[in-house]
Amino acid sequence: MSAQATVPAPPVSEFERETTPGQGGIGEAAGGYWERIKGGDLGALPAVIGALVLVIVFGIMEPDSFLTQQNFANLLNQGAAIMVLAMGLVFVLLLGEIDLSAGFTAGTGAAILGVTLTNHGWAWPLAVAAALLTGVAIGFAIALLVARLGIPSFVVSLAFFLGLQGAMLLIIGEGGTIPIRDDAVLSVMNKNMPTGLGWLFAVIVVAGFAATSLRAIQTRKRAGLQTPAMSVWAAKVGALAVVVLIAVFLLNQERQRANAPIIIQGVPWVVPLVVALVVALTFLLMRTSFGRHVYAVGGNAEAARRAGINVPNIKTVCFILGSTLAIVAGILLASRDNSVSPTTGGAQTLLYAVGAAVIGGTSLFGGRGRIVDAVTGGLVVAIIANGLPLVTQKSGVQFIINGLVLLLAASVDAVSRRRAAATGR
C-alpha cells in the first residue's frame, strides 16, 4: 500500500486552458502547423509546393508560351472542369469509396445537354436541368448498388464506366460530334467578367472570408472558448487578399495577341461559378450535420451506425452529389470545347480529377478531405495538363508522366496516413 502512496499524482493541468496551441500569435500558430505536418497531416502543402515547383519548371523551360496572361486564363478554363469533377469525387472519397464512372457521367451530361440544346432546340435552363437530373439518377443507381446491395463501389462504378460510355455513344448518335451554339452555355467558359466587376468580385471574396472568420472568432470569444490569435486571422486574410488581388490583376490585363481586332480581358465567368460551388459545398460539409456524418461514416462506419446515423442514406446522398457535380463538370467541358463528342469526359479526365482531389489532400482511405482540396489539387493537375504539351509533343511521354504524378500523389497520401497512425493523429 505504501508503494501506491509514493506514486506521484498524474500531472494535472487546468482543463484545456494553458497548454493549448493557438493563443500565442503567429509564431505559435506556425509551430503548431509544423507539428501537424511532422505528424503526417500535410493538408494543402503538397499541392502548394507542387504548383510552385511546376510553375517554376515550366516557366524556365517555356517562358514564352507558359508564362503568359493568355495561358494563365487558359489554365483556369482547363482546370475548372477538373476541379468541379474533383469536388464531387471528394464526397465519394470521404466515404472511402470511389466513383470511376464520374468522367463518363460528365460526358453523358454533356451529351444530353448537346442533344437537347442543338438537336431539339430546348432553352438552356431546361437542358441543364435535364442533364443535372440525369446525374441525380446515375448517382442514385450507383448508391443503390453500393450502399444497399453492398457491391464494392470499384466494381459498380467500373460497370457504369463502360455502360455510360455506351449510353453516350447512343445519345450522341451517328453524327459523332454535336456543336453547341447556345450563348448562355458557351459564355461560361468563353466570356469574361468586365474588369470592374472582376475587382468587385475580388473584394467580395476577401471581405466575405474576413467577415465570416471574424464572426466565428467573436462567437467563440463570447462563449468563453479559446480563440486563435487575431494576428493569425489577419495573416490568413492578408494572404488570401494578396493571392486573389494578384490573380484578378493578371486576368484583367489585356491578353489578346498583338494587333488583334478584339480585346480579351477580365476574369473568366467560370471562376465565380467555381468559387460559389466551393463556398456552398464547404458550408454543407463543415457546418451541417450531414457533412459531419459524412466524415463519421468515412472514419468509422460502424461507430456512425451505432450513433444512430443512417449510413446507407449518407452514402446515397454522397454518390448523388458526386454524379451531379460530374454533370456540372460535363457542362463546363461542353462549353469549353463548343461541342460534345464521344470522347468528352473520357481519356484522362477521371484520373485527372482523382489526382486533383488526392494531390489537394483528400485521402483515398476515407474520412479526410476538404472541398478546397479539389481546387488546389485541380490547379496542380491543370498546370501539368497545360504545361506538359508545351514541353513535349510526345503523348507517350505525357501519359507516363501523368501516371507517375497520380502514383506520387497516392504515395504521399499513403505515407502521410502511416505517419499519422504512428504519431497517433
Next chain:
Amino acid sequence: MSEPLLSLRGVNKSFGAVHVLRDVDLDVRAGEVTALVGDNGAGKSTLIKCIAGIHPIDDGELRFEGRPVTIHGPKDANALGIEIVYQDLALCDNLDVVHNLFLGREIHSGLTLNETEMEKRAGETLKSLSVRTLRSLRQNVSSLSGGQRQTVAIARAVLWNSKVVILDEPTAALGVAQTEQVLKLVRRLADNGLGVVLITHNMNDVMQVADSIAALYLGQMAAQVRAKDVTYTQVIELITAGRSDALAAVA
C-alpha cells in the same frame, strides 16, 4: 434498501436451440457500481445486449424505475436513459472530441451546427467528471491514449442525462495507470447518482470499485451479492463453479 433503478426478473433468451440466458435476475441501483462477472460464454454480452435493445428478450420482466418497460431497440433504451459503452468504444478517429461526443445528436442553430454550444457543453460534462487529462477538446480522437479514448466514450454516455451506464470491459486494453484513471471515473459516475454496470474479467477492478457483484454462470445468475460481503476467492468460485459453499454457509 431503495428500489432498484433497473431490475430484471426471469429473463430468458435463446438463439435457436441454444438457451443462452435462463431465468436471469439482475438489480442495478442508482449510485452504485454493479459488477457483472462471469467466464467467457456465460452470457454477459447477451445480457447487456438484451438491456440495450439489440436482442429482444424471449420472456421475463424488465422494470425501470419501478415501472415495467419493454425495449424493442437501441432507441428505446436510449430514451429510458440507458447508455452502453462498447468495448471497441465506437469512436471516429478522424473527428475531434466534441464531434465524437455529439455524433448523431448534434446541436443545431437553424441549419448549421452550433459548435460553440457543443464545445461548451462538452467542456462542462468533462469537468463534471473531473477529467483533466485532455489537452484540447478540438484534437482528433486518433491522437488520444487508450485511457483518454475510454474517457471520451464514457463522457458521451453521460452527456444525455443518462441514468444507467453499462461499460463493457472498459479496462481490458489499458495499462496500470490508465486503468486506475478509468476506474476512478467509473466510481465518480456512481457517486454522481448513476446506476453503473461494469462488465469485466478483472477481479481487482471488481474488488476496487464494485458495490454489488452479479455472477453469471452458464447463462444463469449464480448470485448477486454485496461486494463487501464476499471475498476474492468466493467470487472466483461463483464464476467458475456457479456456487460458493462458503458463501452459502454465511447466507
